[in-house]
Amino acid sequence: MSCELAKAVLHGYLDNELDAARALEFERHMEGCRECAGALGASEALRASLQGSGLYERATPLLRDRVRAGLRTATKKEAAKQAAQPAWHWWAVAASILIVGTMFWFSLPSMVKPTPTTNLTAVEMINAHVRSLQAGHLTDVTSSDQHTVKPWFDGKLDFIPPVKDYSEEGYTLIGGRLDALTGRSVAALVYTRRKHYVNVFVWPTQDADTPIHPPSSRQGFNWVHWRHKGMEFCAVSDTSTAELHELAQLINQ
C-alpha cells in the first residue's frame, strides 16, 4: 500500500470501517512507515480526547417532560378529531330518519307500486350519495389499498364488508366511510369511474341472493341493487347503469 492510499483509508481504519483485507494491508504499511504511523497516532489521540471529553450533552428531565406533554397534546388533538366524526354521523342518522319518515308519510297514499320499500331506499340512498359528495364527506378512510380500507371497518360495524380494488377493470377504490341507511349503520365503499364517484353501500341481510336489478334512475342518478352471499348492496352514481352493473358483477365474483 502506498502512503497516498494509506492516508486515504486511515480514517476508515480508525473507525473500523475497512474490510479485513484492506485493514491488514494498512497495518503492514504502518509497520514500515513512520510518517503514516505518526498520522494515525495523532488521529487516535484526537479521537480519544473527543470521546473522553464529556462533550456529549444529555437532555434535561425538564425537556423530557416537555416532549411527553407535547406528545399527549398531539394525541388528544387526533382523538378529538376522530370523536368529532361520529357526532356528524349521529346527525346524519337523525336526518336520514326524518327524511325517510317524511317520504314514507307522503308516499303512503300512493303505495300501489310493486316495491315501495325499495323506492324509499332509493331516495334515501341517493340522498346519502349526494351528501357524500359534499366537501369532506366522501371518505373517512382514504386509500386505494383494500388492505387499509377493510381493516378500517373493524370494530366500527357488526359485519365485515367485502372490500376490493378493481383499478385494472377501471373502477378504482378511493376509500370508505360509515353511513346510515334506513336507520342502520352501513359500510360505504367509494370508487371512481372516469372521474365519476360511485358509492357502494353494503350491509348484511338474511334474505336470499337476488340478481343485480333493477337498472333504475332518479334525479339523474343511476343505481342498482342486489343481494349476494348474505350481503345486501346498493351502488349509486351518475355514471351509466351499464357500468354500475359491471362493477356489481366484479364485486360478486
Next chain:
Amino acid sequence: MLDPQDRMRFEQVVLPHLDAAFNLSRWLLRSRADAEDVAQEALLRAYRFFRGFHGGDARAWLLQIVRNTCYTWLEKNRPVELMTEFDEELHPQPAHNPESLAIAGDDRERLGRALETLPPRFREVLVLRELEGCSYKEISAITSIPMGTVMSALARARQRLQRALTSPASQEAPSEL
C-alpha cells in the same frame, strides 16, 4: 390517526433517543436553549410522521428529522452561519500548546470551542461519529452524504479540528479545502 397506542409505541421506540436528538441539536445550533426548543419540535414532528416509520434504526430515523429541523431553524434564524465558512480564520482561538496534539482531559471547554468553530457540515459528522458512535452507514442515512464520501468528510473534519486546536499561528496552509 395517532392514538394512545401510537404514543406508547413512540415512547418505547423513539423517545429513548431524546439524548441523541438533544446532543446533535446542541452542537449544530451551539446553544442549549435553542437546542431544547428545536429538539422538542423535531420529536413532535417525528411523532406526526411516526406512521411512516416501518421499523429499523429508530435513532438514525429520528436524527435525520432532527438534523433537518436544525438546518431549517438555522436557515431562518442564522442564515449567515450557513453561508459563511465559520472557521478559525474568522474566530481565532487562543494559542495552546502548538507542539502537542495530545489534549488533557480537563480541556473539555477548549475542545468544545474548537468544535464550534467548524462549519456545521464538519461539526455534524464529528458529533455523529465520535460522540454518538454512529457507523458510516448511519451517518450517510442521517446526513444524506453518499456512503462513499463519509470517510473523506470525517478525514477533513478531523483535520480541521486538529488545526483549530493548535494555535492559528502554527497552522499549515489550508490545503485540504
